[in-house]
Amino acid sequence: MDNLVEIENVSFSYGDRPVLKGINLTARRGQVIAIMGNSGCGKTTLLRLIGGQIKPDQGTVKVAGQVVNELKPLDLYSLRRKMGMLFQFGALFTDMNVFENVAFQMREHTKLPEDVIRDLVLMKLHAVGLRGAADLMPSELSGGMARRVALARAIALEPMLVMYDEPFAGLDPISLGVTGNLIRRLTDTLGLTSLVVTHDVQESLKIVDYVYFVSEGIIEAEGTPAEISASNLPFVHQFVHGEADGPVPFHYPAKPYESDLRLGA
Amino acid sequence: MSTIVRSIAGIGRRTLEGISRMGYATRFFIAALMRSGTAFRRFGLTIREIYFSGVLSLIIILVSGLFVGMVLALQGYETLQTYGSEEVLGVLVALSLVRELGPVVAALLFASRAGSAITAEIGLMKATEQLAAMEMMAVDPVARVVAPRFWAGVISMPLLAALFSAMGILGGYLVGVVLIGVDEGSFWSQMQAKVDFEEDILNGVIKSVVFGIAVTAIALFEGYDAPPTAEGVSGATTRTVVTSSLAILALDFVLTAFMFRGIS
Ligand SMILES: Nc1ncnc2c1ncn2[C@@H]1O[C@H](COP(=O)(O)OP(=O)(O)OP(=O)(O)O)[C@@H](O)[C@H]1O
Ligand SMILES: [Mg+2]
Numbered sequence: 001m002d003n004l005v006e007i008e009n010v011s012f013s014y015g016d017r018p019v020l021k022g023i024n025l026t027a028r029r030g031q032v033i034a035i036m037g038n039s040g041c042g043k044t045t046l047l048r049l050i051g052g053q054i055k056p057d058q059g060t061v062k063v064a065g066q067v068v069n070e071l072k073p074l075d076l077y078s079l080r081r082k083m084g085m086l087f088q089f090g091a092l093f094t095d096m097n098v099f100e101n102v103a104f105q106m107r108e109h110t111k112l113p114e115d116v117i118r119d120l121v122l123m124k125l126h127a128v129g130l131r132g133a134a135d136l137m138p139s140e141l142s143g144g145m146a147r148r149v150a151l152a153r154a155i156a157l158e159p160m161l162v163m164y165d166e167p168f169a170g171l172d173p174i175s176l177g178v179t180g181n182l183i184r185r186l187t188d189t190l191g192l193t194s195l196v197v198t199h200d201v202q203e204s205l206k207i208v209d210y211v212y213f214v215s216e217g218i219i220e221a222e223g224t225p226a227e228i229s230a231s232n233l234p235f236v237h238q239f240v241h242g243e244a245d246g247p248v249p250f251h252y253p254a255k256p257y258e259s260d261l262r263l264g265a
Numbered sequence: 266m267s268t269i270v271r272s273i274a275g276i277g278r279r280t281l282e283g284i285s286r287m288g289y290a291t292r293f294f295i296a297a298l299m300r301s302g303t304a305f306r307r308f309g310l311t312i313r314e315i316y317f318s319g320v321l322s323l324i325i326i327l328v329s330g331l332f333v334g335m336v337l338a339l340q341g342y343e344t345l346q347t348y349g350s351e352e353v354l355g356v357l358v359a360l361s362l363v364r365e366l367g368p369v370v371a372a373l374l375f376a377s378r379a380g381s382a383i384t385a386e387i388g389l390m391k392a393t394e395q396l397a398a399m400e401m402m403a404v405d406p407v408a409r410v411v412a413p414r415f416w417a418g419v420i421s422m423p424l425l426a427a428l429f430s431a432m433g434i435l436g437g438y439l440v441g442v443v444l445i446g447v448d449e450g451s452f453w454s455q456m457q458a459k460v461d462f463e464e465d466i467l468n469g470v471i472k473s474v475v476f477g478i479a480v481t482a483i484a485l486f487e488g489y490d491a492p493p494t495a496e497g498v499s500g501a502t503t504r505t506v507v508t509s510s511l512a513i514l515a516l517d518f519v520l521t522a523f524m525f526r527g528i529s
């Protein structure tokens with residue numbers, strides 16, 4: 001069982017608007033996988049499918065050999081104990097301070113004594129550079145700090161699979177580098193598997209093992225960082241170099257600009 | 266013609282939506298009851314919520330109770346005096362409070378003070394993905410967030426109603442005895458003699474428990490079901506206050522009809 005995550009031919013639509021149209025993706029144990037794609041292409045949706053929060057219309061999502069979309073609620077919950085997720089907007093519990101946020105799962109799922117919990121939480125917070133912020137409330141954190149706390153919370157119980165939804169957004173270059181290295185280091189030392197949704201091409205190419213590009217609901221390109229950097233595919237080239245013109249449209253589908261502005265009317 | 270058809274179709278659609286929402290609310294309520302284990306096993310969670318919805322409602326409940334009792338004594342004295350029976354003022358004040366005003370007004374205040382806060386809190390937790398994050402951490406939000414708040418409301422409500430009535434009686438005493446000068450002995454002794462434990466006090470407690478269940482269940486459901494946006498949460502908060510106030514008054518009528526029918 002080398003593959004921790006196997007996504008086969010998965011389609012998903014919100015109402016009658018298709019978002020994913022036959023995605024295939026695998027993540028081997030111990031790998032850091034990057035998922036890239038333009039805004040609104042369905043990356044968050046993909047993570048929610050893996051976490052079992054939504055079910056695919058078609059296809060299978062397998063984590064650790066179990067088909068997530070067919071699990072009964074109790075089995076899904078026991079699988080989720082081994083998953084960590086960093087939400088795109090942090091999703092910290094606003095009625096608890098930073099310390100309690102990170103301690104949440106330890107209190108809910110373990111019977112660890114208080115002093116052990118304290119040490120573990122402070123270690124996690126130290127790893128994201130926020131040990132000194134343990135007593136702050138989420139409302140007292142900046143956006144980047146909140147995201148780092150959410151990261152500490154996602155790895156609190158050292159799950160086998162961690163999903164990071166844009167861990168680098170809103171971070172300064174220093175925290176960004178540290179966070180990237182942290183994800184790599186955690187994956188290596190704890191033997192986790194990491195799925196990183198990101199727009200930060202340069203940073204992620206440094207730390208990941210494999211990259212998937214999502215576009216128009218399918219995997220448009222994939223490869224190792226070296227392959228991606230050297231790729232001549234127009235799609236990948238446009239993305240890696242951040243060009244406005246190319247196969248990836250910047251605009252959400254719309255009527256022609258002229259007719260929308262009623263020029264000539 | 267087509268407007269008539271459309272408006273009839275609209276009525277049908279709203280009715281169906283209403284019914285399916287009722288069904289969803291009932292399932293939600295049952296789920297909250299079934300998953301109440303955590304709320305009792307880790308009673309600290311419930312205590313915390315009793316603090317937020319009960320203790321923090323104390324001020325408004327106590328002050329309102331005092332004033333309602335004072336007004337009751339003023340109005341009651343006016344009427345009783347014309348029949349020369351001021352000495353039953355204590356009975357009038359106490360019965361009005363424990364049977365009706367205590368449970369009903371305390372519940373109305375509780376709905377607007379604590380119910381709206383519960384809806385807004387849960388709605389915001391949903392809008393900011395805190396509930397989804399909890400689910401992803403394999404913690405059931407219905408068991409961890411909803412059930413403790415539900416039981417806290419059910420426990421707080423009768424206590425608040427009792428305090429409301431007690432403050433009301435104190436207010437009645439202050440106005441009736443201290444201010445107007447009704448005989449103190451008859452004020453209290455008539456009250457003791459005429460207020461029955463089962464008929465009056467127990468029925469009042471039953472009412473307030475029912476109101477507590479209704480208000481908290483409505484507040485929790487509206488929050489949990491709120492569209493995850495700012496307007497969604499504010500709309501849900503308004504609906505909590507409106508729906509639970511109507512529910513309190515309607516339930517009060519039904520309960521009163523059953524409880525006090527045979528009493529002279
Ligand atoms: N709850 C929802 N209901 C309806 N449509 C939704 C919902 N959530 C997302 N969508 C739609 O699905 C598409 C994919 O959304 P998703 O959040 O997965 O994008 P994303 O790739 O994570 O984008 P970003 O990089 O901006 O976070 C979007 O076009 C969005 O409009
Ligand atoms: Mg997203």
